[in-house]
Amino acid sequence: MLKLGVLGVGAIATVDYGVLPNLHHIADKVELVALCDPVEERTAAAAKRFGARETYATLDEMLDESDLDLVLNLTPIPAHGATSLKILEAGRHLATEKPLATTMEEADALIDLAAASGLKIVCSPPNMLYPSRIEAARLIREGIIGKVAFAKVRASHGGPASMMNWPTDPTWFYQEGSGPLFDVGVYGIHEMLGLLGPAKRVSAFSGITEPTRVVRSGPYAGKEITVTTDDNTLIMLDFGGGTFAVVDGTFNVNAAKGPRLEVFGRKGTLNLPNNLPVNGGRGIDLFLLEAAAGLSGWVDLDLAHLELAQQRVDKLRRALLVDHLADVVNGAAEEVMGGDVARHALEIMLKAHESARTGQALELTTTFNWS
Template identity: 85%
Template sequence: MLKLGVLGVGAIATVDYGVLPNLHHIKDKVQLVALCDPIRDRAAEAAKRFGAPEVYDSLDAMLAEADIDAVVNLTPIPAHGETSLAILRAGKHLATEKPLAATMAEADAIIEAARAGDLRVVCSPPNMLYPTRIEAARLIREGVIGKVAFAKIRASHGGPASMMNWPTDPTWFYQEGSGPLLDVGVYGIHEALGLLGPAKRVSAFSGITEPTRVVRSGPYAGKEITVTTDDNTLIMLDFGGGTFAVVDGTFNVNAAKGPRLEVFGRAGTLNLPNNINQNGGRGIDLFLLEAAGGLSGWIDLDLAHLEPAQRRVDGLRRALLADHLADLVAGTAPEVMGADVARHALEIMLKAHESARTGQALELETTFPW
């Protein structure tokens, strides 16, 4: 049983798809011991709601006093590096929201601390734990669509300010240290890496679409936000051998009808659905040049065998972070959301902005086992 502390009890911790409401699905693996948030009353309210016996307003205090094996780090993006490093140096396993850190130096230090302490690290997003993503990776790896030429991945949405009834002040999403590439583009990058392996080069265009945004609805409706970080980034990744991918990280996709993810191979095409949150992202569309008897066509894949795993994913939602960490600590599952992949994704995002500034394609220095 993994004894767990949770750092940060904001939206990703408490909304219906968040971590805390769904931990009960893995009560045989994880015991919630402590919640920590700088706003103690908020932590106390969440502890009462979700049955955590201990409350802290300081990470140092929780690490020193709570009887925990691991921490789920749900702090804002700029705080990930410092807090995750403190967690690991205290000898605790780590599950953290994306991205892994804000700088490559922080990411390197996290990996070194985990290695030195023989600790496990899990980093969101959890997309490559979804059954359809696992199946798509298998089909690509086994050559069903032939040599992959390129992939197109749409990870973006319209941004919190454009959404209906966003519950909190969305300003920080549009400020330095955040932005759509780190917030949503990271999902598409992790999917590209999970399907195609480590990338070798990155190039990008990036900029601010409009200098201000106005919150559309909800408690902050009408608030004007000054945009200080890029809100529109398009990335091209080079995987070597003539295999490429295009990934977007933007707050400008208010609606779209096409597939979320398309992979084009020399022998066929593989599509994954428009939204992983609609019907659990259950579908896979497969086109083969030699579908049957020399004829080309779309294949009706039987994915019934994925349904039990899909139902489990649907139930766990963001608690997949804690579930996967518990499995890694117990040695019952292979690593999927590890720190090496997350560091590679971070390098891609940081160098994408650099590429956009310099107009150059940049070599990537990190990698991960593949």
């Protein structure tokens, strides 16, 4: 049984789809031991609700005083690099929310330390653990749709300030060190990398749509937010060999219809919706030029073999990140969300902003194993 500590007891930790409410599904693998958050009354309430026997106000205290195997890092985006480094320096395996860090120097330090210490890193988002994405990757690799020409993914939403009843102050999402590319665009980037492998080059347009946002509803309704980081980024990725992808990272998608993800090959097309049932189901639409006897058309895929795995994903929700780390540490799974993938995604995001500033397509220097 692996002993878990959780750093950060905010919304992602405690909402119904979050980590803590769903850890009981992996009680055979992981024991929740400790919670850490500077807001002590919040930590105490979460410990009582979810059965953690230890609470701490600082990460240093938790790492020094608690006997842990794994730590889940749920801090705000700007704090990921420094807090994750402390976790690894203390000899604990790391699961962290996205992005891995906010600079390449931080990301390199995390990966180098983990490798030298025999520790494991997994980094959200978990999209490539979804059965529909695993199946789509298999279809692409087996050549079912032929050589991939290009792909598109719509990863964005309207931003926390536009959502109904956002429970906390969303200001920091619109400030330097955060922004929609780190918050939501990262999901689409990870999906593209999982389906198509490491990218070679990136180019982008990026900017601030409006200098001020007003919180639409919830406890901070009416608050004006000064936007200091780009809230509208569109990326083009070059995977080599004439294969390209388009990814958005923006707080300007208030509504959309159609597939989340489209992959266009020389022999056919794959369409994938959002994985969540509340957003349109989890199927795969497949079009083939040679569907039958020289006829083209949409093909009905039998995905019944994915149902048990999908049911497990539906139950675990955000706890899927901890489940994957536990399996990796126990040798029961290969890393799907490892540090090398997260570092490559981070380089794409950082160079996307640089590309937008300079007007140049930029070469990527990092990579990851993909087969």
